[in-house]
Amino acid sequence: MKTKKNFIYNLKEFAIKNDVPIINDEGLAFLLELITKYNVKHILEIGTAIGYSAINMANLDTKIITVERDYFMYNEALKNIKEADLEENIQVLYADALEVEINHTFDLIFIDAAKAQYQKFFEKFKFNLNPQGIIVCDNLNFHNLDINEVSRGTRQLLKKIQKFKDFLKENEEFDTIIYDIGDGISVSKRR
Numbered sequence: 001m002k003t004k005k006n007f008i009y010n011l012k013e014f015a016i017k018n019d020v021p022i023i024n025d026e027g028l029a030f031l032l033e034l035i036t037k038y039n040v041k042h043i044l045e046i047g048t049a050i051g052y053s054a055i056n057m058a059n060l061d062t063k064i065i066t067v068e069r070d071y072f073m074y075n076e077a078l079k080n081i082k083e084a085d086l087e088e089n090i091q092v093l094y095a096d097a098l099e100v101e102i103n104h105t106f107d108l109i110f111i112d113a114a115k116a117q118y119q120k121f122f123e124k125f126k127f128n129l130n131p132q133g134i135i136v137c138d139n140l141n142f143h144n145l146d147i148n149e150v151s152r153g154t155r156q157l158l159k160k161i162q163k164f165k166d167f168l169k170e171n172e173e174f175d176t177i178i179y180d181i182g183d184g185i186s187v188s189k190r191r
Contacts, residue, residue, distance in 0.1 A: 011052050011080060020073070022052040023138055024113060025119070027182025031110065031136060034187065035060050040107040044128060046097045046121050051077035051090070057110075058089040065104065067089060067097045067113075067159030097121055105130045112138040115157055118164045122188075134175070134189050140165055141184030 015022040016134035023031065031053070034040070047056055054077070058064055066178055067134055068074045073095040081090045093100060097113060098120055107130050111121050129135060144180060165186075168176040174188040 001103065008052075008056065011050065011055065013067040015050060015052060018095075020049050020052075022049055024182045027138055027185055028053065028056055030179065030181045030185060031138075032056065032060060034134065034136065035062060036130075038107065038134060042104070042106045042130075043108045043110060044104070044125060045108040045110045045112070046125065047111070048077045048092055049073050049112075051084075051092070051109065053094075054090050055081060055084050055086060058084075058086045062089065065093065065102065065106075066103075067093045067095055067100055069094070069096045076152045091137065098124065098143060101115065102128055103127060105133075107133045109133070109135045110138070111135065115139060115164075116160045118161070119167050122164075122167075129190070131190065134187055137168075137186045138166075139183045140178055140186055141180065 035057060041059055043062050043064045045064055045066035048054060048066040050073060054064050054066045055062050068077060074092060075126050077092050081087055103129055109129055111118055122135060168186055168188060174187040176186050178186045
């Protein structure tokens with residue numbers, strides 16, 4: 001492993017202290033297991049944040065293109081990736097994922113960005129997926145919040161997440177399994 005466990009721990013601590021949303025431990029372990037199981041070499045990540053998941057995935061000798069639209073997060077990610085000595089493995093694009101054009105194909109597409117845009121991300125980037133590739137989406141349980149006990153804005157978001165889950169279940173192009181792991185993870189594979 002190129003990156004020291006200390007560094008990963010400090011990155012996680014930084015995220016917690018600064019309210020940066022990162023994948024939780026259980027979800028990360030599952031994601032890394034999928035990368036190994038499917039022999040993933042090329043990954044597209046939508047939502048970089050500080051580079052936490054990209055750095056963890058790159059430690060499995062993968063090549064990653066990751067997209068981040070928040071300038072502060074983008075710069076934090078660049079700094080962390082450089083410190084982890086993974087610049088050859090991870091390319092960070094400062095862009096809105098719905099506007100960026102990417103002309104590569106990937107073994108795995110990992111969506112962990114604006115929850116309300118998941119369906120748009122899925123539909124846009126499915127064309128970048130290798131025939132045997134998988135699309136993985138995180139946060140589908142959204143902290144197991146009760147729709148009746150949240151603010152109006154959060155209720156709208158929960159409804160959009162539910163709509164996306166319905167889209168996955170009814171999708172005729174992809175078979176999807178939603179796992180109750182971490183904060184809810186879906187794995188979609190072409191039929």
